[in-house]
Amino acid sequence: MERKWSLFSVFNYIFLALVGFSMIYPFIYILAYSLNDGKDSMQGAIYFLPRQFTLDNYAQVFDNARIWKAYQITIMRTVLGTFLHVVLCTLMAYALSKKTLPGRSFFTFYIFLPTIFSAGFIPFFITLQKLHLINSFWVYVLPLLFNFMHIIIIRTFLQGIPEELEESARIDGYGDFQIFLRIILPLSGPVLATISLFIGVAHWNDWFSGAYYVSNKDLIPVQTLLQEMLTEAEALSNSMQRAAQQGGQTVGGVGGAGATPESLRMALLVITVFPILCIYPFLQRYFVKGVMIGSVKG
Amino acid sequence: MIKTRVSNNRLMKRIWQHKLFYLFMLPGIVWFFLFSYVPLYGIQVAFRDYNFVGGFTGSPWAGLKYFQQFFNYYQSGDIIRNTIIISLMKLLIGFPMPIILALLLNEVRMIKFKKTVQTLSYLPYFVSWIVVVTLMQRLLTPYGGPVNDLLGSFGAESIQFLNNPTWFYQMIVGSDIWKNIGWNSIIFMAAIAGIDQQLYEAAKMDGAGRFRQMWHVSLPGIRNVAIILFILAVGSLMSAGYEQLLLLNGPATANLGSVLDVHAINSGIREGRLSYAAAVGLFQSVIALILVVTVNRIARKVSDVSLF
Numbered sequence: 244m245e246r247k248w249s250l251f252s253v254f255n256y257i258f259l260a261l262v263g264f265s266m267i268y269p270f271i272y273i274l275a276y277s278l279n280d281g282k283d284s285m286q287g288a289i290y291f292l293p294r295q296f297t298l299d300n301y302a303q304v305f306d307n308a309r310i311w312k313a314y315q316i317t318i319m320r321t322v323l324g325t326f327l328h329v330v331l332c333t334l335m336a337y338a339l340s341k342k343t344l345p346g347r348s349f350f351t352f353y354i355f356l357p358t359i360f361s362a363g364f365i366p367f368f369i370t371l372q373k374l375h376l377i378n379s380f381w382v383y384v385l386p387l388l389f390n391f392m393h394i395i396i397i398r399t400f401l402q403g404i405p406e407e408l409e410e411s412a413r414i415d416g417y418g419d420f421q422i423f424l425r426i427i428l429p430l431s432g433p434v435l436a437t438i439s440l441f442i443g444v445a446h447w448n449d450w451f452s453g454a455y456y457v458s459n460k461d462l463i464p465v466q467t468l469l470q471e472m473l474t475e476a477e478a479l480s481n482s483m484q485r486a487a488q489q490g491g492q493t494v495g496g497v498g499g500a501g502a503t504p505e506s507l508r509m510a511l512l513v514i515t516v517f518p519i520l521c522i523y524p525f526l527q528r529y530f531v532k533g534v535m536i537g538s539v540k541g
Numbered sequence: 542m543i544k545t546r547v548s549n550n551r552l553m554k555r556i557w558q559h560k561l562f563y564l565f566m567l568p569g570i571v572w573f574f575l576f577s578y579v580p581l582y583g584i585q586v587a588f589r590d591y592n593f594v595g596g597f598t599g600s601p602w603a604g605l606k607y608f609q610q611f612f613n614y615y616q617s618g619d620i621i622r623n624t625i626i627i628s629l630m631k632l633l634i635g636f637p638m639p640i641i642l643a644l645l646l647n648e649v650r651m652i653k654f655k656k657t658v659q660t661l662s663y664l665p666y667f668v669s670w671i672v673v674v675t676l677m678q679r680l681l682t683p684y685g686g687p688v689n690d691l692l693g694s695f696g697a698e699s700i701q702f703l704n705n706p707t708w709f710y711q712m713i714v715g716s717d718i719w720k721n722i723g724w725n726s727i728i729f730m731a732a733i734a735g736i737d738q739q740l741y742e743a744a745k746m747d748g749a750g751r752f753r754q755m756w757h758v759s760l761p762g763i764r765n766v767a768i769i770l771f772i773l774a775v776g777s778l779m780s781a782g783y784e785q786l787l788l789l790n791g792p793a794t795a796n797l798g799s800v801l802d803v804h805a806i807n808s809g810i811r812e813g814r815l816s817y818a819a820a821v822g823l824f825q826s827v828i829a830l831i832l833v834v835t836v837n838r839i840a841r842k843v844s845d846v847s848l849f
């Protein structure tokens with residue numbers, strides 16, 4: 244009886260398959276587009292596979308000094324920002340997980356208050372100016388060093404570690420710092436992986452700081468570069484495409500091999516998304532737990 | 542006297558015993574001071590004629606000048622209305638979607654299928670709005686985009702989806718749902734997993750089919766989580782999503798897509814009118830606070846569930 248396929252479950256499976264497809268298809272399409280000859284792509288009708296396979300778009304993207312520079316900035320801020328964020332939030336969370344700590348609830352409230360009543364964007368921006376962070380690499384790292392939610396998630400996890408472990412270590416002559424380093428940290432893998440993913444993705448995806456806090460071209464991260472290309476390339480590629488479709492192969496230059504602004508943009512997009520695409524499925528079971536803890540205790 | 546000194550000593554001793562942990566917290570305490578409390582103190586620029594030299598406290602007072610400027614601005618009514626319309630649409634259409642997804646996924650018995658759909662559904666959450674908007678442009682363009690190709694193969698006219706007032710709300714709400722539905726469903730999946738299995742057994746005994754079990758057991762089981770998240774969502778009613786709107790606003794849709802956040806960012810950073818923008822931002826925060834407190838109170842009255 245249980246196994247019978249009701250009308251509801253048939254529709255359910257079909258519907259969910261469509262949902263899954265709609266989530267992944269845009270990326271499949273962009274991958275195909277980026278692997279296709281740029282000028283050929285303008286004629287449309289690419290859906291799942293490239294029609295004229297080429298790595299030319301990627302070669303050109305990697306040939307561009309500005310993109311390398313942007314990539315370097317993105318990687319630097321992501322690695323440095325993630326590392327510092329995880330270390331500092333863990334230290335703070337560990338201290339706050341100590342039930343015997345005098346002033347514990349005060350400090351918890353101290354970091355909680357700004358999450359319900361924040362100053363808004365402009366006073367924050369002025370603060371960045373006053374701290375001389377505008378137009379500096381550190382504007383990417385410092386404002387993202389702490390996050391209330393992340394601290395609470397780590398704290399909740401640490402509170403789940405049995406106290407007997409610490410006590411027995413203390414009997415073995417470990418000090419507070421050794422306990423943290425040798426007992427607590429090695430057990431915290433799952434939660435540190437979750438937080439690393441959260442903050443790493445936030446660093447990797449941030450285009451806003453690059454667009455509004457930085458004007459030095461050498462400090463622009465990849466996402467902001469993509470944003471600049473978004474506005475520039477749209478008009479250009481639409482008009483080129485229109486010409487290609489109306490005039491077919493005869494319109495100036497179309498028909499010959501080559502990359503277009505649009506195909507370069509798609510190659511850059513693929514490189515931007517690729518690292519995340521590789522990482523997140525493996526960390527899934529951790530972050531699902533992380534979201535649950537965060538929402539229950541928040 | 543003696544007693545307090547003893548307990549004082551004991552407190553000092555306890556604090557001293559925890560010295561390492563205060564050291565652990567020190568960077569965080571400094572950081573929250575600099576990046577949260579200093580800006581809070583800086584809210585006063587909304588009431589001052591801000592200049593860089595004078596700073597938060599040295600600039601001359603301006604009273605409510607900048608609030609008046611905003612309310613006298615000929616577009617301020619439109620901006621407030623746009624903000625409310627967009628976030629209400631996101632709330633009313635976008636809020637139930639993750640619940641529906643979680644309920645439907647819960648009905649799937651093939652574990653592999655379920656896991657695959659779940660994993661795929663999180664994917665858009667992990668890419669930036671830039672990527673989402675770039676994808677939309679490429680997929681939806683009338684010039685060789687697959688969506689219009691598909692429409693064309695059904696004999697339909699191709700459609701200019703982006704920068705088009707007719708399709709603006711669909712694009713805003715649709716892309717918001719696409720990006721967040723999977724991520725937001727996690728918490729509901731967890732809530733459903735926590736429902737007592739005996740309730741399902743009992744419902745089955747009473748002759749309930751899968752759909753009725755979903756309606757009468759699963760849905761009430763996630764009610765509390767849903768209420769909390771709804772209160773939080775209402776709190777952000779005054780911010781319609783600045784990243785998305787900064788990127789999706791085009792010349793043709795500027796009238797519809799000009800919202801409080803975008804207005805504050807543009808007038809503040811692009812035009813350098815910092816005090817004016819701070820006033821807009823403060824107006825937004827205060828309304829948001831009032832909304833959260835109000836909805837929280839209503840929720841507590843009606844359902845015994847509340848955020849605080």
